[in-house]
Amino acid sequence: MREPLCDYMWYRTPITGVYMSADTPDSKDSIKQENLRLKRAVEELSILNEISTTISSTMELGTIETLIIKKCIKHFHVEQAAVMILREEASDNPFQTMIREADQSRVAAPYRLDTQLTGWMLKHRQPLLVNDLQTDERFQAMPRDGVQVKSLLCVPLFKKGKMMGLISCFNKKGDEGFSEEDQRLLSIIAAQSAQVIENARLLEQEQMLTRIQEEHRLAAEIQTRLLPKAAPSINGYDIAGVSYPAKAVGGDYFDFISIDEHRLAFCVADVCGKGIPAALLMSNLQATIRTEALLVQCPCECLNHSNRLLYRNTEANKFATLFYGILDVNEHSIVYANAGHNRPFIVRGNGEHTELCTAGIVLSMLEQFDYPEDTCTLAPGEVLVVYSDGVTEAINELQEEYGEERLWNLAKRLRVKKADDIVDEVIKEIGLFAGTQEQFDDITLMVIKRM
């Protein structure tokens, strides 16, 4: 294919020539001929101008394609025209987007463009002009049903030397068929259109990305609202909880559910994975736990039921870990059950720590599982710390994990502080430890301190 700029230059020269020769006319015939050429040249320039003005006035891909098609139908006097855009990711049918416009006065049904044409264009990457398709050896197997294609003109669209699509015109009206001039003009139109189409395509992609980002933002907002706004205030207890997702939305969550005047259920959970899929499962899990917490009396039953419900609603590779406890403020006891979650621990008055070891399998792995239950007590000043693996698996620049040991020691040092401060300090410490390393997993932390 010729460079479009060269085309244009080549095309202008004769016009100047005609103008020069008009001063010394040789014969009336040649003037007439020259005038005809001049008229056609002006026409072509005006169509080019028209197309470039209209297509650059819009940035919407569909509109641009339709405009090009309409102008082609009008100018080339054809029954139908089409703009096809090549999609790089689709290998079986490279030409995915086909926008066709038919001149309704002549054609009732749209053509089914044969893959032969697109195949030929992809292979040869050059303009194709056929005025008698029925006898053309290259396209012997064109479909004979529906509207017959008699003549066609097809030029490729290039983007930085790569073929990105094609513009085709079918069935020139009248008997003359497509001319070399038609081909040249359509090539110029194609060269003009390619960049505009590409820009529109990029804009469309960007708009889609913006929409997705907006949806993410909304999802994050919804999820934040699902988390408790404030920790419950209970006489004799100081409670705090936070959750920081690694991405906009996450799979971790914590919750407080008031069961009656002296009992508070609480939980920390981690749904496998991150982002939207994890967040969806998380909201499902939260709804399940909130319902079960009020229906059943003990943690083990709550987990047994929730496990079964979740198992039925999820795929084999999806699961969640959950620690669920019920604090009795009269007894100062915590009855708990654990579905494969990191072991919570209590910092005792003497500075030692006790891990809550009783646990069962992660939720949603087995249809039926009887979760064991255990009880622990809190003496004045003692602190229960429940956390997700994002805390202990935070990684520093040396690829070391924060680990449980560090967390235990930190909690021991902080145990005299208020629950809110303990939570803040731990989160700060994790941030300092990770340094420049990106937060990889959701971080959730809950502290229950008996005053």
Add this chain to the structure above:
Amino acid sequence: MNAKVKMVDDVAVLTVKGNLMGGSETDSCHMKVKELLEEKTKKIVADLSHVKWVNSKGLGMLMACLTSSKNSGGVFKICGASEKVNSLLMITKLITIFECFDTVDEAVASFRE
């Protein structure tokens, strides 16, 4: 592809390398297991001795392998889990549903019992 298969008689030993953290290697392992099951290989051992890190996605993948195997009438066992991987299996109690062995030989031999 970070999962290589070696046949020891009728047992397929899948050597998994890298981190099972939800990346492409995590998916490729489950794909390989599904391929084996389709080819009527019913005895599969995943050798995890070259796996450094496993997170919840990785665990999910191992569980998916186990479930796919069970559903196709196969048996999926694991071996060579590092201390870290093992502790994760302990905490999540998944150790109770996986047949775990120290070495490939032990895992392969277990099919002959």
